[in-house]
Amino acid sequence: MNGARSLLTTLAEAGVDVCFANPGTSEMHFVAALDTVGGMRAVLTLFEGVATGAADGYARIAGTPAAALLHLGPGLGNGLANLHNARRAHTPMIVVVGDHATYHKKYDAPLESDIDAVAGTVSGWVRRSTRPEEVAADTAAALDAARRGAVATLILPADVSWSDGADSAQSAAASAEPAVDGEAVRAAAETLYSGERTVLLIGGDATRRPGLDAAVRIAEATGARVLCETFPARLERGAGVPAVERLAYFAEAAAEQLAGARHLILAGTASPVSFFAYPDKPSDLVPDGCAVHLLAPHRGAAAALQRLADDVAPGTTASLAPAARPELPSGELTAFTAAAVIGALLPDDAIVVDESNTAGVGIAAATAGAPAHDVLTLTGGAIGYGLPAAIGAAIAAPHRPVLALQADGSAMYTISALWTHARENLDVTTVIFDNGAYDILRIELQRVGATSGTEPGPKARELLDLGSPAIDFVQIAEGLGVPGRRVHTAEEFAAALADSLAEPGPHLIDAVVPSLLG
Amino acid sequence: MNGARSLLTTLAEAGVDVCFANPGTSEMHFVAALDTVGGMRAVLTLFEGVATGAADGYARIAGTPAAALLHLGPGLGNGLANLHNARRAHTPMIVVVGDHATYHKKYDAPLESDIDAVAGTVSGWVRRSTRPEEVAADTAAALDAARRGAVATLILPADVSWSDGADSAQSAAASAEPAVDGEAVRAAAETLYSGERTVLLIGGDATRRPGLDAAVRIAEATGARVLCETFPARLERGAGVPAVERLAYFAEAAAEQLAGARHLILAGTASPVSFFAYPDKPSDLVPDGCAVHLLAPHRGAAAALQRLADDVAPGTTASLAPAARPELPSGELTAFTAAAVIGALLPDDAIVVDESNTAGVGIAAATAGAPAHDVLTLTGGAIGYGLPAAIGAAIAAPHRPVLALQADGSAMYTISALWTHARENLDVTTVIFDNGAYDILRIELQRVGATSGTEPGPKARELLDLGSPAIDFVQIAEGLGVPGRRVHTAEEFAAALADSLAEPGPHLIDAVVPSLLG
Incomplete structure (x- = not known):
């Protein structure tokens, strides 16, 4: 078999059966092998940063790694921010980066770049397969590294992918838990x-x-x-x-x-x-x-x-959080009334992907007594994580509702993730906290003392403003195949959230809220 | 003065007066300094890849570097693909990457990463200022490197940015042309x-x-x-x-x-x-x-x-391309009739940013005798270049019409660039060649022999398909503040293009064309 089939077979036999992909020419044999090797679901994303964020979200919920398929150095670069978050989360992940054919690299073709150097900054394990015969063992080693909580990056040159001579798959044993010290x-x-x-x-x-x-x-x-x-x-x-x-x-x-x-x-x-x-x-x-x-x-x-x-504490049992939901609020939609709506309506067994940033200030308190749920957070601080991670979470747990709580500025980093929400008909409700600003930076500008206690000047204010023009998230969502709705009051938000949660498939709610700074 | 002011003053005095920015907390002193140091226009983008692509487009037209301001390692990662293109274009560019304070790095805070390693893969020059006293000289050295046709990356730790002790600016002399051999x-x-x-x-x-x-x-x-x-x-x-x-x-x-x-x-x-x-x-x-x-x-x-x-060839003069435009076509909109429309209507002194990929197959011939124009191309093959580069080109030449010819799949990589088209009211007409597929990959899948001459299987086909759901570029554009229009025939395209070119400001035309493969 060729290297691509060896890779796919090894992954699928080890239980890695989802690949978030954004392929290019050098990955075409991997793409073709998806049809000849069974057992791998390939999920298309429109940007590599969506693929890597989805693989992170998947593994956090599934507990087992997904693969992400990226195209050469620039594709790895596009995926880097969410690989950074995955590294910080100790997420198990297999990253396959297609490269030029081994013999082609010396020609310094336009897409040639130092993949190894970039991969090294986010990966706990990096290897480059140089012959098809190596692919199965390299994949097994990547799996082992991933299962220990690493981003494991396998660089797969096109000729290694297309050449025959690869072994049949070796199954990698699951890594043992480390012993308690x-x-x-x-x-x-x-x-x-x-x-x-x-x-x-x-x-x-x-x-x-x-x-x-x-x-x-x-x-x-x-x-x-x-x-x-x-x-x-x-x-x-x-x-x-x-x-x-x-x-x-x-x-x-x-x-x-x-x-x-x-x-x-x-x-x-x-x-x-x-x-x-x-x-x-x-x-x-x-x-x-x-x-x-x-x-x-x-x-x-x-x-x-x-x-x-x-x-x-022998023989003790832990106190458990009591069930308690806030009342559904009315009136102005703010970070706090929005949080109360979420606390009041959060469904059973939800997965909350939280990239709400400043607008999320009230959510932890408002959901403390909501039905048990998982929260995934922005482990590495690299924004643009939430909408992609929601893809992975929804695919890992197709029967659980996913609620993506998303700051507006951060949402725009990987907004095309919504298209994959629609394409895969994922049960994801995205709430955009739309305050028309990089509100966290308005706060940080003061906290770092950059303006010496005075008001920021017009150029600084303009660089933190998202309101000119206002971003219409409903139009963008619908352009990407996700039905959207804009809400301005707590009542409207509650109605929209209840409707979205009741209807399977993806939805987006553009929740217009004021800046925390007023 | 502090390091941030020293940097800005040195840049502005050397004629670098545009900065494409996507700042974060570690860059807040740079942001604040924009208001205290004159002479620098800051242009906000919603994603670092837009900032770097814009800086590339700017320099290709202006002939002098712009600056791009990026936030830490993940921001550099987000900007990497278009820096790769800039490296391949030998574009002069100053990239400022904010980093954690020097004394903070050892704590391995969540956003800590190896900026130097990533920057090295795309930069002809990389330096890290370690004290405010170094910033002016480092900036001058970066300018010198940039003017020789390099991406020059200056890593600026937050404390170097905020601490006093920096020199006043040293002006960097323009680099001499290399001597003819x-x-x-x-x-x-x-x-x-x-x-x-x-x-x-x-x-x-x-x-x-x-x-x-x-x-x-x-x-x-x-x-x-x-x-x-x-x-x-x-x-x-x-x-x-x-x-x-x-x-x-x-x-x-x-x-x-x-x-x-x-x-x-x-x-x-x-x-x-x-x-x-x-x-x-x-x-x-x-x-x-x-x-x-x-x-x-x-x-x-x-x-x-x-x-x-x-x-x-002493005393000779070169033959010049004669003026000649195609007739305005009618009927079905295809890659070729669309090209004829562009050739018939291309305005004087246009800048064409070409990321049309397969759909652009007819454009060179159709525009060979159109009024003189510049074409910017995808030098490094890292897609997502066109919409950002159009920003930079339009800012470098505000009185020239910019025509961004853009493949649909590639457009989605940096689609938020449209928001900056609107925010800066740039005279950019974007034409999306909307064939609902990664058409180039359909071709490459066959050319690399991945399917051994047989038809691709369903999984492979699905990974190259953008039609499910169809991406509505008109809604997306309008959501980002750019008026949009969808066209299905040559006549509709001609009317839309004529209208867009006649009206200043940004426009998007979603040109629905068939796949080259039929």
């Missing part, structure tokens, strides 16, 4: 027994029920405070799930949450730092005099927490 | 005198009138054949301009153009190679037994050709 568990237990103020900061695989359950048991038994990292890859929450507060985005607020801690135990996450630097403010959010203890890295954090809970 | 000119003259069949392949700065004039004089005096590289950065053509044929995109056609040549003289371009590799076809397009001679690299090629023309 007993010494780290004992040290954490001692810290918790010390009686000194302790914060348990969780992330990685600890933000799903087993990890949350253990973390809350530990906190309730010892008086420690549990916090979740600011941008978890996948956080389970809602009624019936042990509730944890997230570390705040703004450093000042995060510092308050951590104030007075003498110990910080990390389970599945890194020591907290400010998202950006600000003049005369610390980058490191660990309070002075606070000792940091690593219980477990991103994988195996839930298991380590369970062991720790059995040590320090 | 007299030995290469003599060798080329000898080759031309040999009487052996010779092709003169031109590119770089030789595709504007002085270079074209010299090349055609040489060809007419010596019997050599002159060809232009397949994807020139900027080609002047039309009535009154010496006409040169472009080397074909498909290798088979290019091989025919070069067949029988014993000598190939390169002026401003590299030795021709196949755009992609194909099984059992050569990558190198130079015929067997043909000697290759380099007359001049991309800069200075026009001057070298002029010297050569004075040697081998």
Whole structure:
């Protein structure tokens, strides 16, 4: 068989059966092999950044990797921002980047570029297959790396793809969970027994029920405070799930949450730092005099927490968030009334893809007692994640409703994702928080002291404004095959959201809200 | 002054007075400085790939660099594809990538990534300012590199941007043209005198009138054949301009153009190679037994050709393309009738940004005798170039009409560029060639032999299809503030194009054409 078939067979036999693709000429044998090798669903996107974001969203929900098929260096570049987010989420992903034929590279044809260098910046594993005979083993190695929580990038030259001589597939064994570090568990237990103020900061695989359950048991038994990292890859929450507060985005607020801690135990996450630097403010959010203890890295954090809970909280059960929904609000649509509508109407077992940025300020509180749901967040801060991730989430869980909460400015980065929502008839409701501005930057412009306390000048204001012309998200959505509706009041939003959730398939609601700055 | 002001002052004093921007938090001091430092126009784009493509289009028309302001590694990634095109075009460009504060980088905050590695793949010059005192000199060095035809990337950490201590600006001297290589000119003259069949392949700065004039004089005096590289950065053509044929995109056609040549003289371009590799076809397009001679690299090629023309064709003048327009066609709108409409109506002194791909097959012939115009092409093959480049071209030449000829699939890569067309009220008419498919890939799927001569299977066909759902470019354009109109016949297209060209400001025409494959 040729290299392309070897790759597809190896992937499909290992259970990787979805590929988000945006192919070009150098990937045509991969494309052709989709029809000769069974078991792979190929989902077309109109931009590589949609393909990589979709593969990320898929893996966060499915727990197993999807593949993303990209075209040469520029295609990898287009996919890079969402690969950055995937790297930060420790998402398992197989990225296949087609390249020129091995013998063609020396000619420096127009599309020639240094794929390896770019791939290295976002990949935990990169390899270039140089002969068809290598493809099956390279694919198996990529799978192994991906399953350990990496973006695994396999560069596949066109001639390796089209030449015969490839092995039949080798199935890759599923990677074992890392062993719990007993010494780290004992040290954490001692810290918790010390009686000194302790914060348990969780992330990685600890933000799903087993990890949350253990973390809350530990906190309730010892008086420690549990916090979740600011941008978890996948956080389970809602009624019936042990509730944890997230570390705040703004450093000042995060510092308050951590104030007075003498110990910080990390389970599945890194020591907290400010998202950006600000003049005369610390980058490191660990309070002075606070000792940091690593219980477990991103994988195996839930298991380590369970062991720790059995040590320090034997026989206990965690408190669960009670069911509670806000009343449906009326009147002006704001970030807060919109959040209340979402809290009131969130369906059972929803997946919330949250790239709402400033407009999402009220959502966590409003949905705390809504039916249990998963939240996927912008782990790497590279905007343009939400609409693509919603594709992957909906394909991974076709019977779960997906709610994409999306800031307007960020939505425009990968707006063509809506077309794939329509093409695949995905049950995704997109809510655009349409405040006509890069509102976060209006806030940051002040926070970084760039205007020295004075009002920003006209050029600065103009660069943060999206209102001239106003972006008509309803027209754009309909142009891409997704029915859209614009709402200006809480009542209109509630009606539109209820309708969208009741009707299968994709919808978009353009929720016009004021800037947080008024 | 702080680093941001130093940067802006140095740029503005050197005549770099346009910046295409998509800023984030780490660039807020740059944004604020726009109001305190005069002389810089900041143009907001909704995606970094639009900013970099616009800066490329600007420089190709203005002849001087614009700046592009990008946000950290993911922003650079988003801009990478069009930087790749700019690198291939030898476009002068200043790319400013904001980074985390120097002291913040070690904390590996969520947006931390290896900017330097990614920048290195597309930049002829990369530097990271580490102190405000360095910014003026670094900016001057970037300017010097850019003017020599490079993407010059300056990485500006947030604290370097906000800290005082920067020098006042140093003005950078304009770079001198490279000297003509007299030995290469003599060798080329000898080759031309040999009487052996010779092709003169031109590119770089030789595709504007002085270079074209010299090349055609040489060809007419010596019997050599002159060809232009397949994807020139900027080609002047039309009535009154010496006409040169472009080397074909498909290798088979290019091989025919070069067949029988014993000598190939390169002026401003590299030795021709196949755009992609194909099984059992050569990558190198130079015929067997043909000697290759380099007359001049991309800069200075026009001057070298002029010297050569004075040697081998003294006192001659080049033939000029006669004025000739096609008749306005009627009936079905196809790639060819659409081309005839464009040829019939192309206004004086137009800038044609050509990313029409397969649908553009008839345009060169149909516009050969239209009023003189410039054509900007997809130099690096990274699609999503046309709509952004049109922004830059229109800003560089506000009194010239810009016609963006745009394939549908490629348009979707950077569709948000239309919003900047509207925001800046640019005189850009966008024609979408809407065939509902990645038509080039349908052709390439066959050419690479991926389906072994049989019909492609359903999965392969589906991955090359854009018709389900159909993309409504009129709705999308209007959602982004650009009036749109869909046309199905040659008459409708002619009426829409005439109206669009007559009315200042941006317009989009969705020209529904059949696939070339029928």
